[in-house]
Amino acid sequence: MDDFLKPVSVRRTGGPLLQKVSATTTNGKPVHITSARQPFPPASPEEAFEILRNEPSYEALVAVLRWLSLERLQQGAFNIGRPSPTGSQIIQVLVTEIAPNYWDIFREDASEEKKGKKSTTLQLLLGSLQSIPGVNAALLRLRALTQEAKSEKKDVKRHDLNINLRIALDMLKDILDGADAVETIWKASNLGSKNPTQRRPLEQEFVTLLGSGRLVSWVAEAEDVIRLTSGTKRGSDSCWVSDGAEYARWIGRNVALWIGHGPSPEDAKLCSQLLARSLRLGYTDIVVRILVVKAEGSQHVKGGMLGPLLKDMSALDQRKIIFSLLKHFAEAHLNKLDRCETKQSQDIIAGVVTILGDIVEIGEGQVAHLVSWLTSSSGAGLGDGVGIRRAVVAVVAQQRDALIDTLEKMIAQFGDALYIKHSPLLQQEAHTQALLLCAGYVHRLAPTKLVMMTRYGAWLNAISNRLSASQERARFLGMVVGEAITGLHEKGDKKLDFHQEETNGDEGLWYKGLVCVEDKPGSLEALRPKTSSPEVQPKTVKKAPQSIKPQHKGPVRAPTQGFIIEEVDDDEDEDDDLIPYAKPDTDEEDSDDDATLVQKNKPKAPVYIRDLIRYLRDSDNYDHQKLALSTAPTLIRRKGNFGTEVKEHAEELASLLIGLQDKFEIEDFYNLRLQGMIALVVTQPEMMGQWFAKTFFDGDYSASQRGAILAVLGIGAREIAGFETSEYTAATSFPSKTLSDKMERLYMGSQSRDQLLASSNLKALPPNALDTMAQSLTTSFLAPLAAEAADKTTGPDVLKLSTFTSRLEQQQNSSDSPNVKRKQTSNKPRIRAIPNTTAQILYASFFEPLAARFQAALRSSSARTRAVVTSQPHLLATYIRTLGIVAHAAGPGTLALPAMTAELWRLLLRARGASGGDVGVVRAILFALLALLEVNEGRMRDICAEMGSEVVETMEWVSVIFDGTRGDDGGQGEEGEIKMLAAAVLIRLRDGVEKYRALLVGDMIGLQ
Structure with missing residues (x-):
């Protein structure tokens, strides 16, 4: 037995305590265990995986990451980014084990080596994960942690779950960060792969991973979970991926x-x-x-x-991008050029023609999208300037056949009776400009073809329908087109000449001059961004150090030399007229117990528009935000008509005010923001009315922000028309235009200016100011009808619904009895139409852009565009109510009253289908109809003659609303108000129908 036990020496002769020993894995390959003192790169991917999963030291981890980075760059070597079993295992370990344990250390290394040029450990880790498998692993890790956090009970929470979620979110964000991340991810995943069979599924996964909304939605969900668990609000620390x-x-x-x-x-x-x-x-x-x-x-x-x-x-994606491209050129460059009559305008248009021409030349079929943009019922740049139409027509003119086909479609559309009657005039003006531009190019390229077009029935029918149109503006467009096109190839008496003042005026000559416009490709230099003005982006100015002077807190007593002057108190010599200074008011900022919190260097109120913009941009400064909001209404009104500060920066100011958020819970925030936007509309109505109308449909804003835009347009229109007076109007006058206090007391009596302002009805606008105005107008519309009906019935309340009902019954009975003599229900004198420039501004800059874009949105193929006005009934009701307020503000003196009445009436009939039967929308439609009838009180004969079918259709619909609504007798509640409005509309319509029945004989067939 002793032979089995032999002594073994335990004394070492030398060498390190830890040595490298060879082991064997399951596949038979040797794997080296890393020494703790001298880490070295692994010899194979399997060895790298073993090192990573066995909790390596920091030095060993760095060595493995550097080996993975070097191997990836060698052709034919191991590439962790290429999908493989071993690579997926390594990525999984890096994401689930290495990153949570070493993330803070990696961050510290990155911050320490920020100034150096060498790669940090964090960059090595991110480089290993910048591939399709890496992004997938990081995303699935984030998804798993999110689901785990959502599934846990409220009383049982893992404290490390929130930390791991933040690490996973930061890791995914850093993997995707950079302008070359997409290219890097693809090249790392496809390095060395030339097989099309392997490439195709990899491409599909790559496009699905980065192009779909999965990344955005999953990251946003993870952020919400982190926010709920930590109790924080969404702020500036949000991940950009969400x-x-x-x-x-x-x-x-x-x-x-x-x-x-x-x-x-x-x-x-x-x-x-x-x-x-x-x-x-x-x-x-x-x-x-x-x-x-x-x-x-x-x-x-x-x-x-x-x-x-x-x-x-695909053709659909091409169309979407080309239309968006045209929209960008119009907003960024061409809409600022007005009529494009300067040399600078021609250079900018030439640059746009160059880019569009190159795109169309690459794919010849893409010119069909430009033709569709020009000829579609909602195309040709609705609301945009003529510059974008000039650029598109110049590109289409490069292909002769496409140009001729475009002109033929435009002539047929221009003369269509339904198009003339139902299309918004803003849309017709855009198509008219495109038609004249195309006619000029066709005349230069194929003059014989233009002559033949003017001989066909389509041309003659177009001119005839235009001249017989009921709208004055439609007739004007027909006359300028007839004179301009026939003037290209006809001479003398054969050329059309209507001898009208409008066609020979400034606007008519400009329209006719479009046939002579010819744009060609040019340099892109005019499109390059220029250096921004210092007023828009103010630079930080360093203040020079000021010398500190000693400040004395009390009076300085001079040294006594020679005579000594002693102050003697004498009560008899005191002057009773001397009034002692009052004690200074308590400063709220000095009332803080902690002296370090007292702020003495308060910012001053802005006196220039550039300062106001700077304050509004500083969203993290409470004092700047509060000063900007409180100063904006007065400053904008004061600067509106003096200089060009407001005009040059009006759009930027409006964008800042619309997007401003109440981060500091400032008192009366929404009213101050609304007043600032109203000041912009009042001071620059022609420009800002159209801008707000366009922003309402095209801007990426919430429902509350769109509602604020409608409130600005409605209240601004009322103030421009003189129906409302803002509390900030009196503060806009300069001191040179006001009397001194002494002279003011002399001429104005004992009441001072402040007392007069206090005694006036100038009050801050409530949040529902637009609804209040609509309610006030409704009361004013119903008062005469209710008073007249109350004279024929009993009851002390003149606004009772029963009075309207009884009058409707009387009208029904009188219409059934042919022998009953009908009398005029109102002796109010007819209002004569007077040229009114203010009303014209309200129509052209407020009403027309809003109404035209609504109809274009309903016809649009984009679901997102239609959803702006159809998916939110409350917003649709506010929009319709705003149109009614603007129409009433324009008044009966509007020269374009027939066109405005026809356009709004047909829009209201179309809005019935878009409303889905919502009660609020029905009430808004009835209010707008009542406002129209109030404004057109003296034009009922013209309305019955020109819009007979609309009148009959409206009567039938309102009758159904009246009979199907269960309202109380006092008109209280929402249904009671709807029934009262329906009764008022029916009374006014039946008065007109009874009086002008002969004009409605054909339209009243089927009326019960």
Whole structure:
């Protein structure tokens, strides 16, 4: 037995305590265990995986990450980004074990090495995860933690769950960060792969991963979970991946940079697929804007960035991008040019023609999208200036057949009777400008073809229908088109000449001059962004150090020399007229117990518009926000008509005010913001009325912000018309236009200016100011009808619903009895139409843009555009109520009253279907009808003659509303108010029908 036990020496002769020993894995390959003192790179992916999963030290981890980075760059070596079993295992360990344990250390290393050029450990880790498997692993890790946090009970919570969620969120954000992240992710995943069979599924996964909304939605959900568990609010620390607009900008920048590098045809097609998939996020305009900026700055790439991308897209995606591209050019460059009559305007249009021409030249079928944009019922740039139409027509003119086909479609549409009657005049003006531009190009390219067009029946029918139109503006457009086109090829008496003052005026000559316009491609230099004005982006000015002077807190007593002067108190010599100074008021800022919290360097109120913009932009400063809001209404009104400060920065001011958020819970925040926007509309009505109307439909705003825009337009229109007076109006006058206090007391008596202002009815607007105005107008509309009905019935309440009901019964009985003599219900004198410039502004800048864009939205193929006015009944009701208020503010003296009446009446009939039977929308429609009838009280004969079918249809619909509504006798409640409004509308309509029945014989067939 002793032979089995032999002594063993335990003394070591030398060498390190820890040595490298070889082990064998399941596949038979040797795996080396890392020494704790001298870490070295692994010899194989399997060894790297073993090291990572066995809780490696920091030095060992760095060695493995560097090995993975070096191996990835070698051809034929192991690439962690390429999908493989071992690579997926390594990525899973990095995401689930290494990142949670070492993330804070990586962050510290990154901050310490920020100034250096070498790669940090964090960059090594992110480089290993910048691939399709890496992004998928990080996203699935975030998703798993989110589901775990949502499934846990409230009383049982893991304290580390929130920390791991934040780490996973930061890791995913850092993986995707950068303008070259998309290119890096694809190249890391596809490095060395040339097999099309393997490439195709990888492309589909790549496009689905980055182009769909899965990343945005999952990150947003994780942020909400973190916010709920930590009790914080959504603020500036939000991840940009959860913001759809920021994510769309990220895709646009990455695709633009990738295309700018000149990728292979396969990679260019992949960029096109990714861009087309990202359009489904709903931020097409943002993506296109990023690409266009790159296109304007690139001259070596044919068609900029968009040409190669559109080449491989479907027709639907091409159409979507081209329309968004035209919208960008109009808003960014061409709408500011007005009539485009300067040399600068021609250069800008030439640059736009160059970019559009390159895109169309790459894909010849894309010119069909431009033709569709010009000829569609809601196209040709509704509300935009003539510049975008000049650019598009110049591009279409490069293909002769497409140009001739466009002109034929435009002439047929221009003369269609239904189009003339039902299309908004703003839309007809845009199509007229495009028609004249196309006619000029056709005359220069194929004059014989233009002569033949004017001989066909379509042309003659178009002019005839235009001249017989009931709307004056429609007749004007027909006359200028007839004179301009016939003047191209006819001479002498054969040329049409209507000898009208309007066609020979400034506007008529400008319309007729469009046939002579010819735009050609030019340089892109005019489109390049210029240095911003210092007023818009003020620079930080460093103040010079001031010398500190000693401050004395009391009176300085001079040294006594020579005579000594002693003060003697004598009560008899005191002057009773001397009034002692009052004690200073208590400063609220000095009342704090902690002297360190007292702020003495308070910011001053802005006196220039540039300062106001700077204050509004500083959203993290409470004092700046409060001063800007309280000063904006007065400052904008004061500067509105003096200088060009407000006019130059009006749109920027409006954008800042609309998007302003109440982060500090400022007192009366929403009223001050509303008053600032109203001041912009009142001071610049022609420009800002159209801008707010366009922003309501096109802007990316919430329902409350869109409601504020409607309130601004309605209240602003009332103030411009003189129905309302703002509390800030008196503060807009300069001191040079006011009397001194002494002279004011002399001429104005004992009441001072402040007392007079206090005694007036100037009050702050309540949050529901628009509803209050509508209610007040409703009362004023119903008062005469109720008083007249009360004379024929009993009851002390003149606003009782029974009075309206009894009058309706009397009208019904009188209509059934042919021998009953009908008498006029009102002896109110007819109001004579007087030219009114204010009313014209309200119609052209407030009413027409709102009404035209609503009809264009209903016809739009975009579900998002239609949803602005159809998906939210409350917003639709507010919109209709605003139109009624604007129409009433314009008044009966509006020269365009017939056109406004016809357009609004037909819009209200169309809104019935979009409302879905909502009670609030029905009430708003009845209010707008009542406002129209009030304004057109002296035009009932014209209304019955021109709009007989609409009158009959309205009577039938309102009768159904009246009979189907159960309202109380006093008109209280929502249903009672609807029944009262329906009764008032029926009374006014039946008065007109009974009086002018002969004009409605054909339309009243079937009326019961």
